[in-house]
Amino acid sequence: MSQVYSNAKIFHFHQKLSAMQAGRLTAPLHVRLKPTNRCNHRCNYCCYRSEALLLSELMRVQDEIPRDKMLEIAADLSGMGVRAVTFTGGGEPLVYPHIVEAIEQLTAGGVKVAMLTNGALLAGKAADLLARRAVWVRVSMDAADAGTYAASRGVGAGEFDRVCGNIADFCRIDGRTCTIGLNLIVTSENNRQVLDFLRMAKGLGVEHVKVSCAVISTQPHENAHYQEPFFESVKAQIALGQAELAGDGFEVIDKFHRPDSRQESFARSYTSCPFAQCLTVIAADLNLYTCQDKAYSAAGLLGSIRDQSFRQAWSSEGLRRKLAAINPSVHCRHHCVAEGKNLALLDYFGADPEHLDFV
Ligand code: SF4
Numbered sequence: 001m002s003q004v005y006s007n008a009k010i011f012h013f014h015q016k017l018s019a020m021q022a023g024r025l026t027a028p029l030h031v032r033l034k035p036t037n038r039c040n041h042r043c044n045y046c047c048y049r050s051e052a053l054l055l056s057e058l059m060r061v062q063d064e065i066p067r068d069k070m071l072e073i074a075a076d077l078s079g080m081g082v083r084a085v086t087f088t089g090g091g092e093p094l095v096y097p098h099i100v101e102a103i104e105q106l107t108a109g110g111v112k113v114a115m116l117t118n119g120a121l122l123a124g125k126a127a128d129l130l131a132r133r134a135v136w137v138r139v140s141m142d143a144a145d146a147g148t149y150a151a152s153r154g155v156g157a158g159e160f161d162r163v164c165g166n167i168a169d170f171c172r173i174d175g176r177t178c179t180i181g182l183n184l185i186v187t188s189e190n191n192r193q194v195l196d197f198l199r200m201a202k203g204l205g206v207e208h209v210k211v212s213c214a215v216i217s218t219q220p221h222e223n224a225h226y227q228e229p230f231f232e233s234v235k236a237q238i239a240l241g242q243a244e245l246a247g248d249g250f251e252v253i254d255k256f257h258r259p260d261s262r263q264e265s266f267a268r269s270y271t272s273c274p275f276a277q278c279l280t281v282i283a284a285d286l287n288l289y290t291c292q293d294k295a296y297s298a299a300g301l302l303g304s305i306r307d308q309s310f311r312q313a314w315s316s317e318g319l320r321r322k323l324a325a326i327n328p329s330v331h332c333r334h335h336c337v338a339e340g341k342n343l344a345l346l347d348y349f350g351a352d353p354e355h356l357d358f359v
């Protein structure tokens with residue numbers, strides 16, 4: 001199976017790389033779009049509702065992108081040549097009342113679409129549309145039984161079966177071209193269920209499970225302390241799951257790392273964030289943020305699209321200055337999903353032109 005995740009995807013976009021090297025800000029390749037902050041679940045580990053994490057600072061649950069603004073955003077993104085949009089939270093994207101229209105307009109304009117969802121509303125017209133037009137959908141489930149699921153998500157006892165039913169039905173939609181995977185965020189409550197979860201996922205018919213650890217703090221030692229009691233056991237369950245289940249179109253993607261390993265190190269020596277020119281966040285509060293790790297935080301705020309379009313905001317001098325001012329060694333001493341991508345880009349741009357031929 002070819003890799004769904006890779007830090008090297010950006011190197012397929014030669015015009016973008018050339019523009020970055022020349023100091024020109026062109027459209028981002030990928031936008032994470034948060035249509036609403038409302039959610040139909042109340043997960044006890046939700047990063048947007050935890051005051052211990054940065055992501056709740058500017059979060060207001062009532063924020064939602066108005067329909068007209070969403071249609072303007074969709075027209076801008078396709079007009080500017082943005083390649084892909086991932087619908088995500090803030091809240092639950094399928095709670096957003098104009099989600100079908102937004103997906104239709106983006107895909108008609110040539111933008112590839114994906115979604116992170118809790119799966120509770122993955123049914124009906126939205127599911128049919130995603131199955132045929134989206135590139136991927138990933139459902140966060142985080143439990144292999146109804147009791148653990150209901151307790152960690154603050155939902156009723158029947159929700160687990162409903163979501164499992166939605167996923168199984170989605171897998172069987174006629175003409176489905178969309179990849180569907182599950183997200184398993186390992187917590188102190190569900191860490192003994194990892195192998196059961198992987199077996200359940202394959203039974204439901206999904207193509208992959210991504211396993212990662214809950215981030216409970218901006219401090220690496222607090223995350224390390226949190227996962228230490230179950231780290232070895234989870235790694236062993238992932239290895240068993242890979243050995244037993246991988247193949248026949250099913251894959252276990254292991255993103256479960258120690259927070260002090262290279263992938264998750266919070267200390268950074270580099271002083272710019274080139275990846276912020278490649279991916280940006282449009283949030284339900286009509287603000288633009290540098291990345292998903294700084295969404296809804298004052299430190300990640302790039303500008304507002306309340307009184308201007310996304311196209312105008314992205315080409316403004318103020319936004320350019322903010323992008324140029326990001327200094328990860330000072331401003332980003334917390335979890336950063338783009339760590340590997342930034343390191344690869346900085347290595348690429350830092351290569352001495354006189355020595356390139358000596359490959
Ligand atoms: S489904 Fe997502 S957005 Fe909603 S409470 Fe859970 S983690 Fe938060």
Ligand code: SF4
Binds near residue numbers: 292337338342
């Ligand atoms: S370095 Fe990471 S956390 Fe900081 S702005 Fe860039 S992508 Fe976001």
